[in-house]
Amino acid sequence: MTAIPEYSRAAVLRKFKEPLKIENVPIPKNVETSAALVKIEACSICGTDVHLWQGSLSLTVNLPVIIGHEMVGSILKLGYGADRDSVGNPLRVGDRVIYTHTACGSCFFCTTARKPTLCMNRRAYMYENMEQEPYLLGGFSEYGYILPQAGRLKVPDNVSNELASLSSCALRSVMNAMSQLGEIDPTETVVIQGAGPLGLLATANAKVRGARKVIVIGAPQARLDLAREFGADLCISVENTTAEERLELVKSHTSGRGADIVLEFTGVPAAFVEGLHLARRGARYLIVGQLGEGKTEFQPSLIVKKNITVIGSFSGDARSYSLALDFISRHVVDFPFEKMITGRYKLDEVNVALERMKNMQEIKPVILV
Ligand SMILES: [Zn+2]
Ligand SMILES: [Zn+2]
Numbered sequence: 001m002t003a004i005p006e007y008s009r010a011a012v013l014r015k016f017k018e019p020l021k022i023e024n025v026p027i028p029k030n031v032e033t034s035a036a037l038v039k040i041e042a043c044s045i046c047g048t049d050v051h052l053w054q055g056s057l058s059l060t061v062n063l064p065v066i067i068g069h070e071m072v073g074s075i076l077k078l079g080y081g082a083d084r085d086s087v088g089n090p091l092r093v094g095d096r097v098i099y100t101h102t103a104c105g106s107c108f109f110c111t112t113a114r115k116p117t118l119c120m121n122r123r124a125y126m127y128e129n130m131e132q133e134p135y136l137l138g139g140f141s142e143y144g145y146i147l148p149q150a151g152r153l154k155v156p157d158n159v160s161n162e163l164a165s166l167s168s169c170a171l172r173s174v175m176n177a178m179s180q181l182g183e184i185d186p187t188e189t190v191v192i193q194g195a196g197p198l199g200l201l202a203t204a205n206a207k208v209r210g211a212r213k214v215i216v217i218g219a220p221q222a223r224l225d226l227a228r229e230f231g232a233d234l235c236i237s238v239e240n241t242t243a244e245e246r247l248e249l250v251k252s253h254t255s256g257r258g259a260d261i262v263l264e265f266t267g268v269p270a271a272f273v274e275g276l277h278l279a280r281r282g283a284r285y286l287i288v289g290q291l292g293e294g295k296t297e298f299q300p301s302l303i304v305k306k307n308i309t310v311i312g313s314f315s316g317d318a319r320s321y322s323l324a325l326d327f328i329s330r331h332v333v334d335f336p337f338e339k340m341i342t343g344r345y346k347l348d349e350v351n352v353a354l355e356r357m358k359n360m361q362e363i364k365p366v367i368l369v
Helices: 047-054 161-181 197-208 221-229 243-252 269-278 301-305 318-331 347-358
Strands: 007-013 021-026 036-044 070-078 096-102 143-146 150-154 189-193 213-218 234-237 259-264 279-287 309-312 343-345 365-368
Touching: 007 347, 021 347, 036 096, 036 161, 047 347, 070 143, 070 161, 096 161, 096 318, 150 318, 161 197, 161 259, 161 279, 161 318, 161 365, 189 197, 189 269, 197 213, 197 221, 197 259, 197 318, 213 221, 213 243, 221 234, 234 243, 243 269, 259 269, 269 279, 269 301, 343 347, 347 365
Parallel strands: 189 213, 189 259, 213 234, 259 279, 279 309, 343 365
Antiparallel strands: 007 021, 036 070, 036 143, 036 365, 070 096, 096 150
């Protein structure tokens, strides 16, 4: 085995909005019980990375941090007792894994509420100060550290590093959201707000789950064209329609009623208001994209009078990661997942990739470390 070096090159954010700097960050010598050290193979870029970089997330960030949270790594060193993944697969040096933010397993939210993503003692990658051990808690780095209480899932052989990366955030968030939504009846029409990675993956998932029709609302046109390939029956561009026109279109495809299910993946506060209008009476409305600090004005009586079930869904637990890998592995030939990977960059090009992501020039760029 090759010796593990003392330092890892990693993209560090010291001040919001400023370019990331590639720095030498110590590699922890000691791998704790249940923890693991990985060589990062790939880390895809997410809207959340851009929001964190810009300082616009409504979550605490302890600068300086290593950005990146959608990583796949191959195992270099396993701590004591870390020889199995979260669903029982044996783990050995060299195996590829994706890994979750942590949940303690012993707080109210982990146990009584059964919502580990809401854990009171949650530790999340790319939010923790990189000057403290174990330093390597971000994905744009040569090496990474899997925290003892992080879930970890072995990546199936037929899933590429790029697709494993996108399973670790975009798709696991979709799987968690779909689990919270419950079943989709074959009579139901699903409206998906947003044609970014989550919207596209949700389109594929809603079709597999048996939705009668899936309507995707978003932009730009290239993403809507891709939504078609992921199974959308109708795509509506927000660039050349008004909210009223979109409502009329959705109604015309749902016998005048509106959507049975609306899924929000835009992150744009105003989309929430539009979604309430697109939803039929008695609909389910799942909100996933809203993570920023933006506000919007809406009429709460719409929820009451239409008897809408509004469901928020945040992140995803080990189960969602496992479902995500399983979904990609099973449907890798059914949907053009690879087309979502719009750019491949080296670690040194991370600022270019983030800038392009910010300007909507990418769907899912990947840093190949
Ligand atoms: Zn992400
Ligand atoms: Zn907990």
